[in-house]
Amino acid sequence: MSDPNPVLTMTAISKFFPGVRALDGVDLRLFPGEVHALMGENGAGKSTLIKVLTGVYGHDAGSITLDGEPVAFSGPMQATEAGVSTVYQEVNLCPNLSVAENIFIGRQPRRLGAVRWRDMRRRASAVLARLNLDLDVGELLGSQSLAVQQMVAIARAVDVQARVLILDEPTSSLDADEVKQLMRIMRQLRDEGIAIVFVTHFLDQVYEIADRITVLRNGRLVGEYPTAELPQLALVEKMIGKELDALERLDEAAGRDLAAVEAGTPVVEATDLGKSGSVEPFSLTIHRGEVVGMAGLLGSGRTEAARLFFGADRADRGQLAVDGRPVTIRGPVAAIEHDIAFCSENRRTEGLVGELSVRENIILALQAARGWLRPVPRRRQDELVRRYIDALSIRPNDPEMPVRNLSGGNQQKVVLARWLITEPRLLILDEPTRGIDVGAKAEIQRLVVQLSDGGMAVLFISAELDEVLRLSHKVAVMRDRQLVTELANDDDLDADRVMRVIAGGAEQKDGTRHE
Amino acid sequence: MSSWRTRLPAVTGHRLFWPVVVLILLLAANAIYRPSFLAVEMKNGHLYGSLVDIVRLSAPLILVALGMTLVIATGGIDLSVGSVVAVSGAVACLHISQQPDQNSLGSVLVALAMAFGVSLLLGLWNGTLVAVIGIQPIIATLILMVAGRGLAQLITSGQIITINSDPYRMIGVGHVLTLPFAIVLALAVTLLVAVLTRRTALGMIVEAVGGNAEASRLAGIRARRIKLLAYVVSAACAAVAGFMMTANVSSADGNAAGLWVELDAILAVVIGGTSLAGGRFYLGGTVVGALLIQTLTTSVYAMNIDPQTALLFKAMVVIAVCLVQAPAFRAKFRRRRAMTAGPAAPTGEQRKEQVAA
């Protein structure tokens, strides 16, 4: 900021994909020792800009300089060598390698050309310890939760002595504590003079750490602002390009009437449902029109619990009842027959079929439920898909675009749309707002309220406590793979109290609900 | 990528454009070598000519490759098709050869049904190994590739079973409405598979399973059943191909029938644009691929290329097809042209990088 010489500039960058203008004359200036937030809606072109910078994509126009010298990286390898270290959106690591290797591959400590495994593991542990993470670095990365993987990716980038560090939505799958660690590290690196590009949809984080903000909209540059001079609301308006009333309306949804829904019919009741080695037996009832939030730390077993409802993993003890009748759910097929839908947290490996189009991905579950012999008529497909593309503002709004070409947030919306069109009675949402921009997030939250008002039961898992508190009738708290308690979402429930329960302090596992 | 598409007519952008171009070039080369190559005449009320031969001879390959397309689309591979061809032909011919009246339509139909049934069982076996037990497809089907050929020879006792049955011959060399029956049959099966996959949701479901099996499972697709089905269909197609091949020469040769057909079939599928990694599949492409391969083989005979160099010739054509078909290859040349035409892209090569955002 104070330094007049930017370490990196991108000038008038344009990038075209077939039928899509992803970037159109975008500039970016990066000074040593600053945290620079890159902001924009889903599909605004943030990730593309980063990939152009590091040479993953070539660009159609514009120029890049590093330390005043024009550069054109042929790929991430060159970029890394030149001191540009990147964590791309979505975890891009090798699941088949150990945690330690994922941190060090390509720059392993060696002696006489031979990789020194012991040394590498030791150093990996040290790097992770810096992020306050202590795990067996010899374990396969693929067996770790998404959050841990994200942390490993960050550790890898941070450990390189880079001049430019780029973090594309590193915090989307982290919980508050991890985010705190990351912020600490970022500050430390900034103070060492490293320039950091930080992409996120969490405005609080931006205002906590960023020095300057560059805003993109629809592939175009909106402007570059010092954080101090851009109030939060103005930022949002710049991002979405219009006045924002959706955000305000959200708070109206808060304060949901638990008693009313509890009086209704239970849709799904789990009794001592559990799976050894995965989730301790738990009981949970979800009523018609009820939103049950699930809170807990990373790896507390929320996802695991949700998967049991859907049969994604098979429970080995306990009972599940739908509409009061005991059922055995052998797999997703059975769950869907009982009108249960599950929107997985990991869209890339468990959600989308990248090669198929947006349309096909959206109708996939509906089609599967109807059986292959009864294809959804094309007209109806188009109509449904169109409706949800509009409702969730999926962009680009081309139903025939392969879904892997969509930006991360838009992919998430596609998964959501898939389940919404099946009109389930119980909708399980595992981190549905991950990587989604403020506008769309508000949209989704409003949708959840609307659906539950219409009688749908929702199990809502999110790392953002605010969101959970805003939407749920009650909050189930998980700790150590146990459901420790259920908290009614009344007036005196706030984030602090939930945090205390999560941390295992205040409330005990008494099974009774705090009234 | 988009710029040239607007410049050139849409046809050149079609996936099948380049394979078809190579096919036409091959035919043209033949026609130059021997102008009568393209001639199709009427002989005894049948169409007769090299072109007809090519289509007729490629019929069994088309069938096998169709089944292979589905298997590959689910992310698998089926090496056992050659053996299934041999077994189905052997069972059918053995049964017919044991009949007092080989020309009886009834016993031929029984023979076909038996052979078809056996082949379905073989397909089920493959499918079970892959989808239920979870063995890697290449090795699961390798088992039957080895053992199946033994089975075929066991059935024929290692001999070539010669039969003399007009109804059976019909499948290989008969004609309907001047067209070779084999062509009609291959066309019918192609249409059937196309209708089954594209008029229903089956095709999309198969592509979803091949594209991401776990995501498909979580979307409520019975991924295992789909995989199993693909292997059964593949075996069924191979069985019909087996009938054609054995009927073509009125004899079942447990050793030679369908030898290496799996490689040709996979090649046809790949030339047709289907990725071996699974996912999107293109039946039309597969048919073109099969025709191309048969044309290649027939060209060797028709142009009398020395058998000692025939393989070199084949290698050249295969690599040529792949190259012109590869977008990256064409992009290199376009860039060359663009460089001279106007300001070039500032960076080196644009990666066809399909990383999810």
Added chain:
Amino acid sequence: NSDTGDNAGGTAGDDKIVLGFSQVGAESGWRTANTTSVKEAATEAGIELKFDDAQQKQENQIRAIRNFIQQKVDVIAFSPVVESGWDTVLKEAKDAQIPVILTDRAVDSADKTLYKTFLGSDFVKEGRLSAEWLIEETKSATGPVNIVELQGTTGSAPANDRKKGFAEAIAANPNLKIIASQSGDFTRAGGKAVMEQFLKANPKIDVLFAHNDDMGLGALEAITAAGKVPGKDIKIITIDAVKDGMQALADGKFNFIAECSPLLGPQLMDLAKKVHAGEEVPARIETEETTFTQQTAKEALPTRKY
């Protein structure tokens, strides 16, 4: 079954001879007949046979011979997949003092002491006999005689030798000309597919020379489909004399077959006994073979064993 294992252990005093036989494979009816003949003859002669099928791979055959040596069989016999490359393993057999008999195909070892004898037909001669018949047949022909040739699998010994024998013999006669020659892989389907194109490319074909009966039989179908009469419009010469081929010859569809007899079994067993007893045997024994014309085929057909 452990008792064969015990025998194979080679109790020297055992009077039952153990013969290890490595077969090329089962790639044709001819080969299967050959295998059957060896097996039957072994039972008849009271010789214990250890049979191994090499699936057309030389590596497998070498491995089999090594294992025979390990099992200390009394005599080793094999039909080499290819001519060359046997010295090493044959030396091992010699060191282990196990006599070796070659059947069907020869090896090209410079050291002739590596094996006792070679029992089999002469592929070059088969090609030559075919050519000689043709020369005789077309003695009176004035114009050129157009020959098409269906070769066996490219690179295989019978294909190479039959081609060579035939070509050498017709070289002297300028009238006889091979106008096209392609590989039909020794199979009926191959023979048919190649012949179809020959017929289209060459308006005038007088003679077909096929390296085996099967290709000839396949070609027969192509000729008929093209509206020509096999045996008359196009004369057909083949090699082998398997049953279907002989039938075609007797039916007048083929014109000449040079026999290549697979029935080596009895001769082989005789030799095995002799070499085991240490008797001297001739270094080269040709199988008793003949040639067939349409006339002789009719006579021979009822008594053919394969």
Added chain:
Amino acid sequence: MSTSQLAERLNRTTRWRLPRRQLPVLVSLALLLVMYGIGVSQYQAFSNIQVVFNVFIDNGFLLVVAVGMTFVILTGGIDLSVGSVVAMTAMVSAALLRDGLPPALVLLIALLIGPTLGFVMGCIIHFFEIQPFIVTLAGMFFARGLCTWISSSSIPITDGFWTSAAQERIRIGDNFLTVGVLITVVVVAVAAYTLAYTRLGRNVYAIGGNPQSALLMGLPVGRTRIAVYTISGLCSAIGGILLSFYTLSGAPLIAVGMELDAIAAVVIGGTLLTGGAGYVLGTMLGVLVLGVIQTLITFDGTLNSWWTKIVIGGLLFAFIVLQRLLGFRKKSFSTR
């Protein structure tokens, strides 16, 4: 703090899984020993040490080729050209020796053409993004075509160096090994070391795990991919030399279908065809399994041709199913 609590719990729950990564290999080894045991109990001569040595002698070239294939498969690729390259190498050596070139020069040339072809194929695969299957299939046609083009009949090798290399017996007690086996062992050792201890080796695994990620992690994906096909070509060339030692000749139709044997050995050895997981030692076990199956069948000596095939298939089936059921490997790694 909570994260360390989490981590501690993770450690507790995951530590017992550690040996599972090697379990498939151990299961394969155990099954191999069982198969060997069956042989010994059935056939007296089977217990000779020389039988074990023979398995190595007779499968050395296959092992070397399979080792090269392991590299390729670990990146998620496949190399169908290996069998033909083996034949081509043997053929070229034989032809050049026949023409009187000095053996050292022949060795050099023969060892160069395989990797060169591999390099070219790797470049085509990488730069033009064509599927490895089809490129290497063309390579297979090409190399085999070259064989028949050189000569349609086999060419014997009489060169002194070759014959002594072929016939040199390394005595160990009553038994012997060949030069080929020593070369094989060296190749296996070098390959295992490369995969485990060099950056190249680790990059191979990374690419197999997820090529896009590997690229984004800044790994030299292109270079590595080209390298594995070159390595496979080199291994095939070495295999070809070993085969020419073994048979002292070059024949155009030799090693037909060896690519399938090599792929089978690699996969039986526990390597995932989709790439990213596997060991060279597993591949060695795979080759030994195939070798022992063949040996069992030869020792039996009662099977006719078709039963041989059926029994090979049956034994493969039994082995793979047991391996799968006992080793219980997860289908693939999920990023969950």
